[in-house]
Amino acid sequence: MNRVFMNRIYSAVCLLLVFAIAGCNSSNNFYNAPKVNAFKGGKLPAPPGMVYIPSGTILFKGSLDSGNVGKNISLSAFFIDETEVTNKQYRQFVNWVADSIAVTDYLQDDQYFLEAASEDGEGRRINWKAVKRISPIWRSSDPTIAERIAPMLEMKGSNRGLNPEVVKYRFSYLKTKGNLKKEYVTDTVSVIPAEDIWSKDFPNAQLTSLDANYFTHQSFDFYPVVGVSWRQARAYSDWRGKEMMANLMKNSYLSGYQLTFSLPTEAQWQYAAEGKIDPRDTISGTKLTIDGDDGKEKLAVNYKQGEGTYSRDGATFTLPVKSYTPNKFGVYNMAGNVSEWTLDAYSPSAVAFVNDLNPVLLYDADEDDADALKRKVVRGGSWKDNGEQLNSETRNYSVDYEPHSYIGFRCVMSAFELPTTQSKTRKY
Known part of the structure; x- marks a missing residue:
């Protein structure tokens, strides 16, 4: 009786070892x-x-x-x-900033946003597919658009150009003053060269x-x-x-x-x-x-x-x-x-x-x-x-x-x- 019992225990242990080894093989990438x-x-x-x-x-x-x-x-x-x-690459940046400001601050039309206007009008994401169809907006020949974005522009001689005081890029970064002070700040930079x-x-x-x-x-x-x-x-x-x-x-x-x-x-x-x-x-x-x-x-x-x-x-x-x-x-x-x-x-x-x-x-x-x-x-x-x-x-x-x-x-x-x-x- 004891021998039968011991054989059963031995068989159970062997079976557990088989499962354990199989488990190790199934998680081979974890250990090897x-x-x-x-x-x-x-x-x-x-x-x-x-x-x-x-x-x-x-x-x-x-x-x-x-x-x-x-x-x-x-x-x-x-x-x-x-x-x-290059000039071409940097102009792309300038036009992106100008388009963002034109859409969010002056046009504010729902067609240029991915979400409908909220009560406070804040936090909407720009629909760049729609914007790119008329980008750069500041060069648009549409008189309605031109009239609404007029504050973004200024005359440079006989040509119309972007106003550097309006076309600014806003971003956050970790401000560092050597090892003395580090803090996240938000900066606003005029982008016109x-x-x-x-x-x-x-x-x-x-x-x-x-x-x-x-x-x-x-x-x-x-x-x-x-x-x-x-x-x-x-x-x-x-x-x-x-x-x-x-x-x-x-x-x-x-x-x-x-x-x-x-x-x-x-x-x-x-x-x-x-x-x-x-x-x-x-x-x-x-x-x-x-x-x-x-x-x-x-x-x-x-x-x-x-x-x-x-x-x-x-x-x-x-x-x-x-x-x-x-x-x-x-x-x-x-x-x-x-x-x-x-x-x-x-x-x-x-x-x-x-x-x-x-x-x-x-x-x-x-x-x-x-x-x-x-x-x-x-x-x-x-x-x-x-x-x-x-x-x-x-x-x-x-x-x-x-x-x-x-x-x-x-x-x-x-x-x-x-x-x-x-x-x-x-x-x-």
């Missing part, structure tokens, strides 16, 4: 991590207009005249615009034609936008990040990831500029000339070649953003054409105290702060700078509210690491 293999191709497909920059390490320096030898810093993978932001910036920057030069046409005429569609302050550039990057995520997350491998979109940090900018796939491919080491049709070498970077000499590179001011040849990462014109805003606040000694992993120096000055606290790092030489400014390590600055005809920008978006042949699973 997959082997690591190198990602084929070595880089992720990039969002439209961007390229993938893998993680890496560079020597990060402070101001060249500070005597600082710099330090090694490492950067996580990210995406960066393959070109500077300073179209007369050419004559303002060069008051004794005949540049009124550029003032009148550079931002608005289609012949300059693919030239880098200029006359945009750091604050405006940050507003654009916020808008573009939201637009890109809304479009990509529906049908994309990026779905579900929380990815940040911003201006590049100066470390990201330097790394992308140096194209470290090949350590020899730095701005200073890259061949900056091409063979011309006449057998002579021609310059392949847009900068000032000497006092009064601008034209030997093929232009006297800016060039289309895909001029010349991209670097090893596939990024265009990190040297020359226009200098570029970065996310960092400027300090000559920043390299001494920023982190050695994804370094950035953030400081959002208040309106009444001194200009010294509003300085932002500008990287890369421009069409009006001499050759020594083309070095990828050269740093400069401008205050965050001040636009120029020689400063543009590009955007970055965070990415994630890819497994490489170095990290793949091997036998012991």
Whole structure:
């Protein structure tokens, strides 16, 4: 009897073990991590207009005249615009902001909204399909629309244009004053670039034609936008990040990831500029000339070649953003054409105290702060700078509210690491 009982217990235990093993097999993915293999191709497909920059390490320096030898810093993978932001891209932003204001503040017609009007009239989402049929609204020839949106417009000479005091973009961000204070705030930024910036920057030069046409005429569609302050550039990057995520997350491998979109940090900018796939491919080491049709070498970077000499590179001011040849990462014109805003606040000694992993120096000055606290790092030489400014390590600055005809920008978006042949699973 005891033997029968023990046999039954043994059979029950065996049956439980079978179920337990079967349960383990059914949740195999929970307990058994997959082997690591190198990602084929070595880089992720990039969002439209961007390229993938893998993680890496560079020597990060402070101001060249500070005597600082710099330090090694490492950067996580990210995406960066393959070109500077163009006039056409920035006009899309301006028109989006103008359309939003026209619909919500002036037209207020139900046909342009997804929901019916509530009692307080707040919180309705715009029906962009309906809006895009007449976008940009401020250029509408419909006399009824033109009359209702008249406060948005002003006369610029003999032409009608948008009023910068009305067309503003509202967004929230984490305001940072070093390590002292961090808080979420909402900012409102006028988005119209300073179209007369050419004559303002060069008051004794005949540049009124550029003032009148550079931002608005289609012949300059693919030239880098200029006359945009750091604050405006940050507003654009916020808008573009939201637009890109809304479009990509529906049908994309990026779905579900929380990815940040911003201006590049100066470390990201330097790394992308140096194209470290090949350590020899730095701005200073890259061949900056091409063979011309006449057998002579021609310059392949847009900068000032000497006092009064601008034209030997093929232009006297800016060039289309895909001029010349991209670097090893596939990024265009990190040297020359226009200098570029970065996310960092400027300090000559920043390299001494920023982190050695994804370094950035953030400081959002208040309106009444001194200009010294509003300085932002500008990287890369421009069409009006001499050759020594083309070095990828050269740093400069401008205050965050001040636009120029020689400063543009590009955007970055965070990415994630890819497994490489170095990290793949091997036998012991």
